[in-house]
Amino acid sequence: MFKVANHSLFAHPLPQxxxxxxxxxxxxxxxxxxxxxxCYNDFFQPELVDEKWILKAHDxxxxxxxxxxxxxxxxxxxxxxxxxxQLVERECRIAQGTIQGAVSALEDKVAFNIAGGTHHxxxxxxxxxxxxxxxxxxxxxxxxxxxxxRIVIIDLDVHQGNGTxxxxxxxxxxxxxxxxxxxxxxxxxxxxxxxxxxxxxxxxREYLGILEENLEYLFHEIKPDFVFYQAGVDVLSSDKxxxxxxxLEACKSRDALVLNYCKRHQVPVQISMGGGYSADIxxxxxAHCNTYRLAKDMFY
Numbered sequence: 001m002f003k004v005a006n007h008s009l010f011a012h013p014l015p016q017x018x019x020x021x022x023x024x025x026x027x028x029x030x031x032x033x034x035x036x037x038x039c040y041n042d043f044f045q046p047e048l049v050d051e052k053w054i055l056k057a058h059d060x061x062x063x064x065x066x067x068x069x070x071x072x073x074x075x076x077x078x079x080x081x082x083x084x085x086q087l088v089e090r091e092c093r094i095a096q097g098t099i100q101g102a103v104s105a106l107e108d109k110v111a112f113n114i115a116g117g118t119h120h121x122x123x124x125x126x127x128x129x130x131x132x133x134x135x136x137x138x139x140x141x142x143x144x145x146x147x148x149x150r151i152v153i154i155d156l157d158v159h160q161g162n163g164t165x166x167x168x169x170x171x172x173x174x175x176x177x178x179x180x181x182x183x184x185x186x187x188x189x190x191x192x193x194x195x196x197x198x199x200x201x202x203x204x205r206e207y208l209g210i211l212e213e214n215l216e217y218l219f220h221e222i223k224p225d226f227v228f229y230q231a232g233v234d235v236l237s238s239d240k241x242x243x244x245x246x247x248l249e250a251c252k253s254r255d256a257l258v259l260n261y262c263k264r265h266q267v268p269v270q271i272s273m274g275g276g277y278s279a280d281i282x283x284x285x286x287a288h289c290n291t292y293r294l295a296k297d298m299f300y
Contacts, residue, residue: 001300003104005097005113006043007090024276025114027285037292046097049137056140057133057167059124066131079126091131098134098272099141105268106147110295116272117230119161120186127163128185135228135272136167139174142226152177152224154258157232157274158184158242165190175222179211181243200243204250211254215261227267229258232274233287241277252290259298
């Protein structure tokens with residue numbers, strides 16, 4: 001069975017008013033175990049990431065200011081969370097969880113991080129609830145250890161993966177693909193290797209057709225030997241921050257397309273869950289759990 005990095009056992013580092021976006025990280029493992037999709041032995045608690053891997057993706061000055069809690073008030077506002085030692089520790093565990101998941105996926109074909117997908121963190125900034133870019137850190141880990149040669153990062157969160165694009169702008173071994181709502185945060189976009197900016201209220205049929213066309217390109221022309229998938233569910237029509245118009249079923253079909261391409265081309269995939277801000281937490285949890293259900297059905 002695939003392995004899943006789980007952070008829900010660690011204390012919440014945020015004050016009460018900021019906790020709603022974090023609640024899904026507690027509910028998803030419980031729901032998956034309740035259904036028998038996974039058992040508690042399939043989850044692991046990551047340790048802290050080694051600083052040397054952080055510094056592959058992030059600038060030393062930024063990392064030093066982050067760990068010393070010396071970011072300016074403007075930099076903290078850009079992140080969106082009150083800064084604390086506990087929050088930085090949590091981000092370090094998320095990054096390590098994605099590294100461990102990526103290594104596990106080389107054998108198990110697929111692995112998950114309950115959290116992660118922190119794609120707005122660039123080399124020298126944090127932004128949009130993202131302090132450290134977990135999939136970028138893990139991609140460098142694979143490259144440096146010669147565990148992969150050609151990585152594709154498939155980012156299907158409703159927001160552009162601007163931090164990921166900036167980190168890898170000069171890295172030929174990593175191809176960044178972001179398909180997102182064009183008129184949405186971040187309002188200053190970076191340049192991915194391939195960006196698809198979708199119009200507001202893009203429907204199920206339009207979305208899935210565009211995605212399949214681009215997956216054909218990625219797997220037949222770029223030919224990855226490893227995929228990182230950012231599977232944000234803020235593409236849903238119910239999402240407060242989204243601006244697309246996808247149904248729950250279309251979000252599931254989106255995941256099925258990505259996983260089918262990975263399976264058909266025998267490319268391991270690590271999945272980080274990304275955003276999800278529907279007012280009803282049950283919709284968020286259901287959309288994320290669909291990704292796990294599909295992975296179990298397809299790979300096991």
